[in-house]
Amino acid sequence: MILITGSSGQLASQIAHQASEAGLDLRTASRAPEADRQMDFDHPETLDFSGVDTLFLTSAGYAEDDVVMRRHGAVMEAARAQGVGHVIYSSLHASGAHLGFALAHRWTERALQASGMKWTILRNGLYAELVGALVAPRGGKITTPFGNGGISAVARNDLAAAAVSVLKAPDAHVGRSYELAGTSAISAADIAGTLGVPYVPNTFEAERELLGQMPLLPFQAPMLMSIASAATAGYLAVENTDLVELVAEPQDALTIASAVAQAMAQP
Template identity: 50%
Template sequence: MILVTGASGQLGHAILTLLSERGTAARGSSRSSSARGPLVDFDDPASISFEGVATLVLVSAGEAEDDVVVARHEAAIAAAERDGVAHVVYTSLASEGDHLAFALAHRWTERRLRESSLSWTILRNGLYAELFGSLFGWDGSRLTSAFGGGALAAVARADLAEAAAVVADRPERHVGRTYDLVGEPVTANDVATRLGVDLADVSLHDKRVELDAAGLKPFQPAMLLSIFTSVRHGFLSASGSDLRLLLEREPRDAVQVATEAASAGRPNL
């Protein structure tokens, strides 16, 4: 049996749906409610049971400080070892993402898996095109961005979900493999051009001031600033072939996905 964690989230839900469309039996776990599987809260190790699970798709449970995320992933991997899971598919972070504030917990988890008794596949996911688009601002009808002239090899979340479903469906083909799942480079200018609007640059200082005033969780401004500076300075732009290899087709148009996300934040004038 395949179990997909984070099934209440967007990636986990999409992986489950795709597995079901492929005719593969799979269940999803989440910490609150799930129609198709058990309740599993990585913050509560006693709640974790992977009995009867052959393939575990461990969707990263980020969005917290490193010590919290590392403890969550440790609890999940220890339970997988204890309960006899055969193979773990972990959704990690693109190789170029080492400068990002949330990279450490991903690399820690990869190392923990490599040193474990488990068979594994690591999916080094690029940043979502949806996320890229959501990080633009609007000044009236003008798009604003702190990405400068940098590009992001952005990926549609749906493509990453499909790649995970492909691997989880036939894990024996992907044992010990690490895939770098990035798309083609997309710039802020590409998005502005697709929208047909002007683009204004925002400095990292001004973006930090804006984020600090936005009432975010304490770890979030640093996390977001690390995305802006990494893209701005060309550390997340490299494309690769692993995504095409797993999908056996061209990836979705990341400019279009990012443009739709940016457009969703456009104020009604």
């Protein structure tokens, strides 16, 4: 049996849907009441992996590093103790090494590789949907400071398809790490051109001030600024991707990001 955690989230829910359509024997786990098993990573006593052969661990990255590492550590400890044979982990692409949320991913990868369980790591690129949301026009122009650097963004649906490809034959992917970036890099200027609006990036100081006025959790503003910094420095564009090994026809990230940006545009 396959169990996927975080099944109420945007990525994991798509994986669960595609896996179900593919006829896989899959169960869902989440704090949400509609999940097959209610689990809360902050409460290890709720971690029930009985009967699970393959665990798809969706990163619980919506928190500070120490919190995420504690959560993932508890999951791996419980999974090993309860006889899970193979863990597939949704991690962060190598190009994201400079991002503010990379540490917990790398720690989890290392802990998983040392766990004694079989493992597969899916290093996901930044979501095209996230990039679109971050560069949504404000007052008729895009102001998010992404410089001129490209981002090899990838659609969540493609990352879900890649995950299902692995879940169909887990043993064929044991000990593999896949770098799942998009097939081409897109920039804030590209999205602005698609929407027909100017790209006038804020200074980093102005962007920090703007984020400081938003109702964000403490870790979120530094996380968002790290994306802007890494994009501006040119670290988020890559030339090669393993996505095409797992997904036949990846979607166009620019189209997806532009649609999200337009939908979220502020007057």
